[in-house]
Amino acid sequence: MIQPIDDADSIDPSADQDPEELLPARMINELVYCPRLFYLMHVEGQFAESIDTIGGTILHRRVDNGTGGLAPAEPCATQSFIPSSDEEPVVAAPEPTKPKKRPKSKHLQPATLFGDDENTEPGNDQTDPDNTMPDAETESDDDTNDPPRTIHARTIHARTIHARTIHARSVTLSSESLGVIAKLDLAEASGNVVTPVDYKRGRPKRMADGTLAAWDPERVQIALQVLVLRDNGYQSDEGVLYFNETRQRVRVPVDDELLALTRSSIAAARRHRESGQIPPPLISSPKCPRCSLVGICLPEETRRLATAGQPIPQVRPLVTARDERRPAYFSTQGMWIGKQGDLLQAKVEGKVVQEIRMNDINQINLFGNIQLSTQTIQTALGRDVPIGYFTQKGYFYGVSGGLGVKNILVRRQQFRLADDREFCLDIARALVHGKIRNQRTLLMRNHREPDATSLRDLKRYANRALKAESLASLLGIEGIAARVYFGDFAGMLKVDCGVSTGGEGFATAEKQPAFQFRSRNRRPPRDPVNAMLSLAYSLLTKDCLVAATMVGLDPHLGFYHQVKPGKPALALDLMEPFRPLIAESVVLSAINTKMVTPDHFICAGKSVVMSDTGRKHFLLAYEKRMDSLVTHPLFDYRVSYRRLLEIQTRLLARRLSGEIEDYPVFQTR
């Protein structure tokens, strides 16, 4: 089971850097689950939440708060040590004996482990009042803590006998000799024997014969706790896993075999950390679907691309098809956005015009003159919700972060390879090739009467791009192809232009320009189609920049686009193949489905500006495109365009780290 990084030890940045530093036991737990997971989380510093990690965090918050604080100062003989948020803080028994301080460990919190010389059996199952219901299917909802419904006399008896067992929660201990630091959810001490108890969500593993067992990662974690205890002078032979959902205890004896596994795991963790080489993904493992990092790791996709040429089994669709949260765009001028609890409140002239739940959004985008309160900014950044800034007309300024990826290794690789001419050219060729192919596909699909010469030319230019000798010649090829493509662009507009400029003599002819398109122009765009194209590219740049940052890449250092201050060169690189598929396609559908109409535009001198309403409609059209599902030609599963951007960016990162040999530029079939 993957554990969240919820304790200070594992997010302490210093812990990850020096190989001599103590390894948190959790890391080793993860290494046993999957070495790649360990690498992604603790070497690259990537993290994603899953249902398991969230559940774990909630559970541990309660476990840790069980005695009302992280560092219980008094030993308590607990009546019931099942953590419960609404329980009265457990009353400490009238001090059985004084706790003996053990100054030996610097990480030991105020000594709570010792102090009782009662000879109770360590880890005796009967000390757990809930043990009377080993198979109880009573409560699968771990958010409520009902008291056990039946308590057998036997247990009550047992409880009186063992009342002087000492329980200590959230004890952090380290071992210099192992180089490991471990946090014990609960330590049960009786006499000199200490038994660590680890709280788990969910259910224990069940063997064929019905007995309960533990998985290796959990066993190793217990072994580490036992070893750390021993290193601190306690006697400890076994540990206990307590499963919150089923309220079952599983004893984990620490034998030689387990010790060997544990020692080799510690060594492997150090090796992986020093190697700088990501371990390969597991092969068709049942662990991957439950792994919180599956969307970052892309196990099947990586394997497929790494073993290109060989017959490959199907790629299981392990990534979720789309992000469940949605972007928010604010474009009403003069609006003020504040926060009330978990709600964003958009106010115009002091009146709330809309409330949006923070839990529902993955981006905040501001067009022009809009105020965001500091609390909102802080909350957004804290939740990794980026804030995008645009001018009122839609010119993209940039994004403020909160996408705190610590993955410096891939960034270092990016900087190294950006200086490698051959590498840059290689990536650039693939990008331009993909872009031209996608332009051609768009023409074939949407043009009323696709021109055979244009299609043939585009195919030729695409192939020529693959053989380009330099970035400069590539730019030339891209330019010629664009001219051909935009020359035919108007043929994809299927709405009759309605009021055409100077047409039927309408006075409005000047105010409402028609959807005509001659060529691409910008700054300022001189017709509605160009105005929409500019806005669409702005939005797409923002989304590519967000994807690059999320993956840990520097959005400003590109391979094809040259470095220029303020220019998000890598985002522009990533965007090339997607221009036709997302941006231009949105413009076409906005016009063809009449989501945007000529009266959504205002002529201002030589330039054309979108009205507020027009922009709102267009934003909806853009997001509809981003949310629509598309089949990935290599992996044969369907994901939204937004998810696709992320996957493609992650694959680029894999290319940079050398795990795969070719960057597969996305092309529609």
Next chain:
Amino acid sequence: MRRIYLITYDVCDAKRLRQIFKCLRGWGDHLQYSVFECQLTDADLLRCKAQMADILHHGEDQALVIDLGPAASRSETLVQAIGKPYSAMAAPCFVV
């Protein structure tokens, strides 16, 4: 995948009532007095329930979480209103 949940509560104390109302506003639409409709992922549901559990008095209050199925295949007639109209919105983004 999001699912639709109807969450209702019966809370005995005015302070907790306010707290639970505020908490649920962060997760769903307030339909009626102590009734919310929430579209939640599994992770959201877990967080939402944990938040509620922290507020509710387990001996006196009660909240019910009623699973109305996947949000994606939501039927038009899932919720029917008599009297004032009811409408569920589904846009790919928020535009204000």
